[in-house]
Amino acid sequence: SQQGEEDPQALSIQEGENATMNCSYKTSINNLQWYRQNSGRGLVHLILIRSNEREKHSGRLRVTLDTSKKSSSLLITASRAADTASYFCATGNFGNEKLTFGTGTRLTIIP
């Protein structure tokens, strides 16, 4: 089962611009994580935000979490061609599953 829905499904921007992608989820969570995947390869962990946090930064990444709206956003500033990838949100909730992944946003950076 998929808990998260990412929006948009695909995004194309010029290099240097900022990219924002959103994730909505359905049930209560204790943390939300963002991962990047390049061309059907393994996932790379980007950032984890706990349910009692509202914003977190890591380098060019900024993540926000609004538990009242059950949503999160990932902002990548000053995008680079190497940021081209699929981005997934994943929630850790109080159920049985390790992580529940969203549907992903395919980001393309145009040089």
Place this chain on the structure above:
Amino acid sequence: KAGVTQTPRYLIKTRGQQVTLSCSPISGHRSVSWYQQTPGQGLQFLFEYFSETQRNKGNFPGRFSGRQFSNSRSEMNVSTLELGDSALYLCASSLGRDFQADTQYFGPGTRLTVL
């Protein structure tokens, strides 16, 4: 530290056969989780092992099974393969201290094709 390794990277099987996939976690990591990724269903959790015990299981039929060895290496087995089992199987390891908030480190995956 070496990353998570998965073998084999690619596999082609026919319906009805069985398959075993292997995952070697990062040294010191005691938790290994398995995920299935398909275009239709996305990324879905299969199961998690911690200290040789299955700690959690996703919603998959009993044809999917796994185990973990004392050195934390893990294998997953799929019996009586079906066409719908064609997928990228991803293994992830973590320290295992915090059930869900551990950072998970993923391997490159095994791409299984069932003909």
